[in-house]
Amino acid sequence: MSRPDARRVADTLLHYPACFIATHVNPEGDAIGSMLALALALESLGKEVVCYDRHGVPENCRFLPTWERVVTELPASVPPLVVYVDADRLERCDLSVDHFPHAETFARIDHHTSSAPDPGPALVDTKAAAAGELIFELLPLLDVTLTTDIATCLQTALMVDTGRFSYTNTTPKTHRIAADLLAAGADVPAIVDWIWGSVKFEATRLLGAALSTLQRSADDRIAWAVLRNEDFLSVNATPEDTEGIIDAVRAVRGVEVAALFSEKRGTIRVSLRSRGHVDVAALARQFDGGGHVKAAGLTFDGTMENAICAVIGAIGAALEDQP
Amino acid sequence: MSRPDARRVADTLLHYPACFIATHVNPEGDAIGSMLALALALESLGKEVVCYDRHGVPENCRFLPTWERVVTELPASVPPLVVYVDADRLERCDLSVDHFPHAETFARIDHHTSSAPDPGPALVDTKAAAAGELIFELLPLLDVTLTTDIATCLQTALMVDTGRFSYTNTTPKTHRIAADLLAAGADVPAIVDWIWGSVKFEATRLLGAALSTLQRSADDRIAWAVLRNEDFLSVNATPEDTEGIIDAVRAVRGVEVAALFSEKRGTIRVSLRSRGHVDVAALARQFDGGGHVKAAGLTFDGTMENAICAVIGAIGAALEDQP
Known part of the structure; x- marks a missing residue:
C-alpha cells in the first residue's frame, strides 16, 4: 500500500x-x-x-x-x-x-x-x-x-x-x-x-471602503470596486490589506468577471477574477499584465477613470465574444 | 450495523x-x-x-x-x-x-x-x-x-x-x-x-456601508458597525440583506464581542455575537432582548447615539467582569 x-x-x-x-x-x-x-x-x-x-x-x-x-x-x-x-x-x-x-x-x-x-x-x-x-x-x-x-x-x-x-x-x-x-x-x-476569524481591523475597514463603491454593468455580468489612495490613508491600510476584497466582488450573484481597481503611487493596480468563460489572463495581457485563466492582474498608468473605462470596456468586449 | x-x-x-x-x-x-x-x-x-x-x-x-x-x-x-x-x-x-x-x-x-x-x-x-x-x-x-x-x-x-x-x-x-x-x-x-458565491448586489453594497463605519474599543475587545435608514435606501437594501455583516465584524482580530446597530423605522435593532466568555444573551436581556450565549439581539427605542452608548457601555462592563 x-x-x-x-x-x-x-x-x-x-x-x-x-x-x-x-x-x-x-x-x-x-x-x-x-x-x-x-x-x-x-x-x-x-x-x-x-x-x-x-x-x-x-x-x-x-x-x-x-x-x-x-x-x-x-x-x-x-x-x-x-x-x-x-x-x-x-x-x-x-x-x-x-x-x-x-x-x-x-x-x-x-x-x-x-x-x-x-x-x-x-x-x-x-x-x-x-x-x-x-x-x-x-x-x-x-x-x-x-x-x-x-x-x-x-x-x-x-x-x-x-x-x-x-x-x-x-x-x-x-x-x-x-x-x-x-x-x-x-x-x-x-x-x-x-x-478565518482573525482579520485585521484595517483590512475590514478597507473592505468596507471598497464594497461601498461596488458597481456593475447593465447586464450584471461585470462587477467592480475602487480603492483610492485616501482610502488606504484614512484607515491606515497597506496594499496587503486588499487581499480577499476581489473575492467579495466575485461572489456577487450573476457576476462573470470581477475587477478591483486599486490606486498605488500614481498607477492603478487592477485585479481580475473570472467565474465564467472569460480568460482574464488573456484580457490582462492586452494591458501588459498576466496571470491565470481565472485570476489575473495588470498595472495601468493613468487616471482611475481611464483605467475603469479601458478595462471594463475590454471585459465587456470579451463577454460579447462569449455565449 | x-x-x-x-x-x-x-x-x-x-x-x-x-x-x-x-x-x-x-x-x-x-x-x-x-x-x-x-x-x-x-x-x-x-x-x-x-x-x-x-x-x-x-x-x-x-x-x-x-x-x-x-x-x-x-x-x-x-x-x-x-x-x-x-x-x-x-x-x-x-x-x-x-x-x-x-x-x-x-x-x-x-x-x-x-x-x-x-x-x-x-x-x-x-x-x-x-x-x-x-x-x-x-x-x-x-x-x-x-x-x-x-x-x-x-x-x-x-x-x-x-x-x-x-x-x-x-x-x-x-x-x-x-x-x-x-x-x-x-x-x-x-x-x-x-x-457562497451568489450574494445579492444590494447585500454586498450594504456590507460595504456597514464596514465603512467599523469602530472598536480602546482595548480592541469590542467592535461595532452601524447601518442607518439612508444606507438601506441608497442601495435599495432590505433588513434581510444585513445577514452576514455581524460575522464580518466578529471576525476582526482580537474581538470578543461584536455588535451591529441597524436603524429600522425609528427603533434600533442590535445584533450581538460573542467569541469570548461574555454571555450576550444575558447582556441582551438587560435591554429586554434575548437569544443564545454566543448570539443574541435586542431592540432599542431611542437614537442611534444613545443605543451605541448604552449597549457598548454594557458590553464594556461585562468584559470588565471577565478575566
Missing part, C-alpha cells in the same frame, strides 16, 4: 538523529502546519528538530502547537539532514544547497510540480490537496502515533489549502484523512477562529 | 408506492438537499414523489437536481405516506396532521431535538451534523445506488449545515460521508458557487 518514495523518505528521516526542516517564504497554514506536524512526529521518536522559515510564522498561525520554536535565521550548526516541505526546491525557502556545506542529505515533501531535479529522496504527489496529506501518510511509516497536536497541525494544512474542503483539489482521500484527524482530536474551532 | 429506527423508516418508505415529502419553512441547503435526495432515491425505485415547501426553494439552492419540482401549495390529492425532513414536527413545515385527512403514516427524518412525540416512525439523530447524513444512511437500507445527483444534494446538505466542515457539529462520520459523496461525483464547485 505504501509508496516506495514515501518509504525512502521515511527511512531517511529514521536514519538521522537530528533534522533541519524548512518551508517556503510567505508561509501559510499548509507550510507551517506540515512543518510542525513533521517536527512533532520526529521529536516523538526522540530526534532533535530545528524548524526554519525565512518569514517566520504568520499571525493567523500562532496557535499551532510549538509555533514559537520556528526560527527565521539559519543556526550556526545545522544537522546533516535538511528537509524542505511544501516547496518544490530549496530556493522557494530562500535557501540553496550552498547554505548547507555540511549537509549529507536533502529530502523534499511536497505537492507542487518540480521545476528542477530533486537533490535527494522526495515524496511528491501533485494530486495531494496539501503537503499535510503527505505528512499524514508518512506517520505510519515512521511508526508515529497521531497525537492531538499533530492532528491540529495537519487539519490546519488541509483546511487552508482546500479552502475548507471547497476547492477542486479536495478529494475523497482528503476527507478521509480529515475524518481521522478529527477523530484524533484536531482542534477545528481554534483553526477556524485563528485562520 | 443499521439502526432499528432507520430500518423501520426504510420499510415504511418501501411499503408505499407514493410519498409526500415536506421540509421546514425558510428552508436552506440541508432542508432542500435532503428532501430532493430522498425524492430522487425513491423515484429510482419507481415510486411517485411530491416535494413541498411552504416557501419554495431559495435562490441559492436553484441548482440542485430537480429543484423546480418543489411545490409551495398542497396538492388536491396527497399520497397516504407523509414524510417530513429536517423538521422536529409538521408545524415546522407550516403543516399539521389535520392537513392530511387521508394520510395513513407520518414519518420523520431529522437531527433536531423533538418538542412533541412523533406520530409515526422516526429516524432522529441529534448528533448528525445534517439531516442529509440520515438520508445517506437510509440509501443502503432502501437498496438505492448513490447517483451523482443524490450526492450533490447530500453534499450541499452537509456543507451548509457544517459551514463547510467548520462548525463543531462536524464529526469524523461527516467527513467519511463527504468522502463517499465526492467519490460518487458530488458537484462541489457548483455548490460553492451557488451557496
